[in-house]
Amino acid sequence: xxxxxxxxxxxxxxxxxxxxxxxxxxxMAFEEDSSLPIVYVNLAIKAxxxxxxxxxxxxxxxxxxxxxxxxxxKTKEQIDLALDQMGARLEVETRAEALIVRGAVLSSQLEPFxxxxxxxASEPSFPEAEIRKLKAEIVSGILEELGNDSSLEGRxxxxxxxxxxxxxxxxxxxxKDVTKLTRTKIAAQYERLIHDLNFVVVGEGDAHEGTxxxxxxxxxxxxxxxxxxxxxxxxxPVNAPIRRLQIVDKxxxxxxxxxxxxxxxxxxxxxxxxxxxxxxxxxxGSFSARLMSEIRxxxxxxxxxxxxxxxxxxxxxxxxxxFPAAKDAPAALAETVKLIEELHAKGITHDEFDxxxxxxxxxxGFMYNTPKKRVENTVLERTLDLPQGFMQGYAKELSLxxxxxxxxxxxxxxxxxxxxxxVLGTAADLKDALTKxxxxxxxxxxxxPYTEE
Amino acid sequence: MNPKPSAPFIAIMITACLVAAAASSCASGPKTTPSxxxxxxxxxxxxxxxxKVHRYTYPNGLKLLVVEDHSSPTFAYQTWFRIGSRDxxxxxxxxxxxxxxxxxKETKNHKEGEFDRILEAVGVEGENAFxxxxxxxxxxxxxxxxxxxxxxxxxxxxxxxxxxxxxxxTELEVVQNERRFRTExxxxxxxxxxxxxxxxEKHPYHWPVIGYQADLDKMSxxxxxxxxxxxxxxxxxxxxxxxxxxxxxxxxxxxxxYGGLLAxxxxxxxxxxxxxxxxxxxxxLKLNIQVEKIVLAYHIxxxxxxxxxAIDVLQAVLSGGKSSRLYRAxxxxxxxxxxxxxxxxxxxxxxxxxxxxxxxxxxxTQAESVVLREIARxxxxxxxxxxxxxxxxxIDFGFYEGLGSAYLKAQFxxxxxxxxxxxxxxxxxxxxxxxVTPEQIMEVAKKxxxxxxxxxxxxxxxxxxxx
Numbered sequence: 050x051x052x053x054x055x056x057x058x059x060x061x062x063x064x065x066x067x068x069x070x071x072x073x074x075x076x077m078a079f080e081e082d083s084s085l086p087i088v089y090v091n092l093a094i095k096a097x098x099x100x101x102x103x104x105x106x107x108x109x110x111x112x113x114x115x116x117x118x119x120x121x122x123k124t125k126e127q128i129d130l131a132l133d134q135m136g137a138r139l140e141v142e143t144r145a146e147a148l149i150v151r152g153a154v155l156s157s158q159l160e161p162f163x164x165x166x167x168x169x170a171s172e173p174s175f176p177e178a179e180i181r182k183l184k185a186e187i188v189s190g191i192l193e194e195l196g197n198d199s200s201l202e203g204r205x206x207x208x209x210x211x212x213x214x215x216x217x218x219x220x221x222x223x224x225k226d227v228t229k230l231t232r233t234k235i236a237a238q239y240e241r242l243i244h245d246l247n248f249v250v251v252g253e254g255d256a257h258e259g260t261x262x263x264x265x266x267x268x269x270x271x272x273x274x275x276x277x278x279x280x281x282x283x284x285x286p287v288n289a290p291i292r293r294l295q296i297v298d299k300x301x302x303x304x305x306x307x308x309x310x311x312x313x314x315x316x317x318x319x320x321x322x323x324x325x326x327x328x329x330x331x332x333x334g335s336f337s338a339r340l341m342s343e344i345r346x347x348x349x350x351x352x353x354x355x356x357x358x359x360x361x362x363x364x365x366x367x368x369x370x371x372f373p374a375a376k377d378a379p380a381a382l383a384e385t386v387k388l389i390e391e392l393h394a395k396g397i398t399h400d401e402f403d404x405x406x407x408x409x410x411x412x413x414g415f416m417y418n419t420p421k422k423r424v425e426n427t428v429l430e431r432t433l434d435l436p437q438g439f440m441q442g443y444a445k446e447l448s449l450x451x452x453x454x455x456x457x458x459x460x461x462x463x464x465x466x467x468x469x470x471x472v473l474g475t476a477a478d479l480k481d482a483l484t485k486x487x488x489x490x491x492x493x494x495x496x497x498p499y500t501e502e
Numbered sequence: 503m504n505p506k507p508s509a510p511f512i513a514i515m516i517t518a519c520l521v522a523a524a525a526s527s528c529a530s531g532p533k534t535t536p537s538x539x540x541x542x543x544x545x546x547x548x549x550x551x552x553x554k555v556h557r558y559t560y561p562n563g564l565k566l567l568v569v570e571d572h573s574s575p576t577f578a579y580q581t582w583f584r585i586g587s588r589d590x591x592x593x594x595x596x597x598x599x600x601x602x603x604x605x606x607k608e609t610k611n612h613k614e615g616e617f618d619r620i621l622e623a624v625g626v627e628g629e630n631a632f633x634x635x636x637x638x639x640x641x642x643x644x645x646x647x648x649x650x651x652x653x654x655x656x657x658x659x660x661x662x663x664x665x666x667x668x669x670x671x672t673e674l675e676v677v678q679n680e681r682r683f684r685t686e687x688x689x690x691x692x693x694x695x696x697x698x699x700x701x702x703e704k705h706p707y708h709w710p711v712i713g714y715q716a717d718l719d720k721m722s723x724x725x726x727x728x729x730x731x732x733x734x735x736x737x738x739x740x741x742x743x744x745x746x747x748x749x750x751x752x753x754x755x756x757x758x759x760y761g762g763l764l765a766x767x768x769x770x771x772x773x774x775x776x777x778x779x780x781x782x783x784x785x786x787l788k789l790n791i792q793v794e795k796i797v798l799a800y801h802i803x804x805x806x807x808x809x810x811x812a813i814d815v816l817q818a819v820l821s822g823g824k825s826s827r828l829y830r831a832x833x834x835x836x837x838x839x840x841x842x843x844x845x846x847x848x849x850x851x852x853x854x855x856x857x858x859x860x861x862x863x864x865x866x867t868q869a870e871s872v873v874l875r876e877i878a879r880x881x882x883x884x885x886x887x888x889x890x891x892x893x894x895x896x897i898d899f900g901f902y903e904g905l906g907s908a909y910l911k912a913q914f915x916x917x918x919x920x921x922x923x924x925x926x927x928x929x930x931x932x933x934x935x936x937x938v939t940p941e942q943i944m945e946v947a948k949k950x951x952x953x954x955x956x957x958x959x960x961x962x963x964x965x966x967x968x969x
Contacts, residue, residue, distance in 0.1 A: 082573075083551075084551055084552075084553075084573065085550070085551060085902045085903075085905060085906060086902060087899070087902050087903060087906070125834075126825070126834075129823065129824035129825040129829075130825045130892075132823065132824070132825075133822070133823035133824065133825040133826070133892040133895070133896060134825075134888070134891065134892050134895065135895065136892075136894075136895025136896055136898055136899040137899070138899070153899070153903070154899075155895065155898060155899055155902070158895075182834070182836055185836050185839075185861050185862070186833065186839045186861065188861075188862055189793050189839035189859070189860070189861040189862045190839050190840070190859075192792040192793045192862055193791075193792070193793050193839060193840075193859050195792055196689055196789075196790065196791035196792050196793070197688070197689070198687050198688070199683075299790060300790060300964075301790065302687060303682050303686050303687060304679065304682035304683060304686065304687045335618070335622050336606070336615070336618040336619075336622070337615065337618060337619050337622060345676055346615070346672070347672070348672065348675075349671075349672040349673065349674070349675030349676045349679070350675070350679070351676075351679055352676055352677075352679040352680040352683055372679070372682075372683055373679065374678070374679055374682055404619070404622075404623060407623050408622045408623055408625060410625075411623070411624055411625025411645065412622075412625035412626065412627055413625075414574075414575070414576065414625070414645065415576065415625070415627035415628075415643065418574040418575075418576050419573075419574065419906075419907050421906065421907070499790070500792065
């Protein structure tokens with residue numbers, strides 16, 4: 050069976066995106082696909098929210114959004130009208146280490162769309178009136194997000210785990226910081242990030258690769274790298290020296306949101322694939338995984354229970370996430386911590402290893418079986434400095450991993466005595482029981498009101 | 503439902519939560535013995551571009567749709583049952599969805615957990631299921647050489663499921679946790695539940711797909727088994743296969759595994775017709791939120807109605823893109839941080855919903871006034887040609903994007919088959935949208951968007967002043 054699927058993976062490898070390196074220092078890859086009359090164009094900037102200066106959290110995202118709100122020759126209203134007239138979509142996505150302008154358009158409208166996208170990227174005007182409006186929208190968006198238990202817990206967990214490290218900063222920023230942003234600071238962030246050395250153009254669809262190449266070259270000429278300062282990489286985050294518990298206190302919760310985790314691993318680290326395989330066996334999405342089996346299948350404590358890595362240029366996070374009913378939260382937390390401790394101490398079994406390896410190798414082709422997935426893989430590879438074709442190498446890498454490597458890597462990687470545990474729930478009902486379940490001292494418990502950023 | 507943390511899962515679940523759908527599940531008639539061994543001959547219908555749909559119908563009532571797409575050595579396999587919360591009765595709400603969870607348990611041929619484990623071992627992708635008001639779908643993508651395996655497993659659980667009490671109790675707890683996640687502890691979920699409850703008084707769309715807590719508390723394994731015996735059979739299902747397959751071979755495989763299954767005679771039950779709403783309805787909620795929210799709904803017809811293309815265009819005029827009327831009037835003016843609208847695809851008459859998240863310090867009443875003003879404009883002024891073209895282009899783009907993978911093509915076909923028993927309606931509607939006139943938009947605005955047809959749910963921060 051495994052042999053069949055290695056062949057399956059190799060078939061996909063033959064469909065890898067061709068990559069071109071034009072004269073200007075940017076990267077470009079486009080996959081022609083005329084099955085539907087749509088073209089997807091992504092302009093990824095290899096710098097994201099971690100470049101937000103101190104006291105300016107959210108500025109990269111803000112600057113990206115402002116690209117769509119006015120150029121030297123067009124107002125926001127004119128841009129919106131033009132995009133809708135073309136049946137196009139143009140959005141900005143901000144990640145920790147990338148800013149991505151995502152475009153999609155009917156292929157019949159590609160020419161005017163590319164012209165507009167080029168203008169947006171190279172001639173933004175950052176009008177003051179739009180800055181005021183966007184501030185109000187983003188502040189309200191942050192407050193709206195704080196009303197959602199799941200996103201609030203995710204935001205608070207990152208901050209708790211990474212403490213002051215840039216990976217812990219919210220991409221949208223804080224209300225306090227966003228309110229203080231100025232046009233000068235936003236324009237400075239644009240000058241700092243948006244230039245050809247940082248450009249990655251990746252797309253697919255019903256267009257010629259040559260068209261996209263010419264457009265990318267033109268765009269790069271408009272934003273040559275000049276005297277912009279080199280953006281320093283962030284430091285490597287480290288775990289706090291003790292196990293800690295944070296309770297995000299929200300009244301009247303019948304259900305909790307729970308994260309248990311630690312600093313993660315880079316995709317290019319030697320132990321990445323053994324850890325990836327070990328995580329799959331532990332909580333990587335399979336119903337047969339330990340965490341899902343113990344928490345959901347056997348006990349019905351949570352609708353979902355899984356563990357995953359978040360990736361970055363530096364190690365980001367590994368975390369288990371579940372959302373048990375408030376009545377079951379202490380028991381579910383105790384069980385999760387116990388399972389992590391056992392994983393650290395004993396690793397996974399031979400049967401778990403065999404099953405995980407087979408599943409992952411056999412399903413690896415689905416990581417790149419459509420043009421859209423291949424585009425996303427390329428964006429990830431280029432923005433995280435991964436080797437070209439890295440995402441298509443999973444089957445081969447995973448097939449070479451041994452049980453001993455998995456368990457050795459887990460032993461070295463997991464730090465149960467330094468776990469960061471965060472639970473959104475009603476503190477008055479749960480604090481004592483959660484403290485006990487987490488196995489922490491009362492002094493190591495932080496209670497924060499849900500209304501606090 | 504399967505909570506795997508994948509993007510498709512999230513998209514599917516949100517759709518399942520906010521969107522509706524439909525299907526008349528209650529095929530009646532005697533038990534059918536598959537006396538004939540072959541189905542009707544495959545019919546070929548163009549889909550989009552070079553893609554074609556091969557359609558087969560089997561003597562036991564099972565339908566099969568196949569689209570060959572050899573761009574990747576994989577295929578999507580989806581089983582759509584024309585059964586949803588619409589088929590439930592008061593006191594048993596949530597049973598269709600709860601039963602969907604039980605479909606991943608034990609059968610006569612496979613112990614609990616084997617279904618998932620076998621598929622995961624061969625590299626299944628996106629194994630999942632979702633229940634809606636009118637349908638329940640079971641979905642997977644697999645490597646191309648696994649067609650026999652999935653047909654074997656899916657045909658087995660269509661008729662051989664076992665429901666044991668202990669397993670049922672555990673899964674009931676999981677579903678109650680899902681309800682806490684989607685509704686009780688989710689402001690939007692709470693508002694949507696109340697909106698449907700307010701707008702519908704008689705029709706089953708009144709209750710949430712996930713059911714009421716009190717009903718779930720009383721549910722038994724026997725209820726689940728009764729539901730299964732009533733509704734799960736080949737004559738209530740359509741199988742959709744899209745990918746690197748040969749249509750004739752798929753037909754043979756389906757015949758091999760499903761051909762011997764018996765049709766069932768589900769008791770026909772009368773779905774109550776929703777009486778015409780004769781006055782506006784309103785509800786206010788106090789929630790643990792920091793900015794106000796409002797959702798407004800108007801009754802509109804079901805998906806097959808001839809007015810739907812004009813309503814689709816009206817929806818795009820109102821909130822399709824940042825040049826749309828509601829975005830301009832609410833977000834660009836600083837009243838709202840976001841606005842959206844949706845004309846839901848349901849079998850029976852359903853709702854057109856407009857949702858607004860307010861900006862800090864702004865009030866739901868302001869947003870409501872603006873929405874009503876914009877709706878009044880639609881009833882008194884014709885939409886201009888340029889604006890109509892923008893709306894059509896937006897819809898065109900969404901249509902093509904919605905067919906952008908094997909999974910999405912299968913979903914398009916399955917949904918329209920479940921709702922109308924005829925996927926061509928989805929293609930026809932797209933054609934009709936191209937010829938919608940400004941006069942037709944005004945006509946549907948006047949017909950459906952009148953005050954007496956409106957229901958409104960507003961949410962305010964607890965402890966804040968309501969204006």
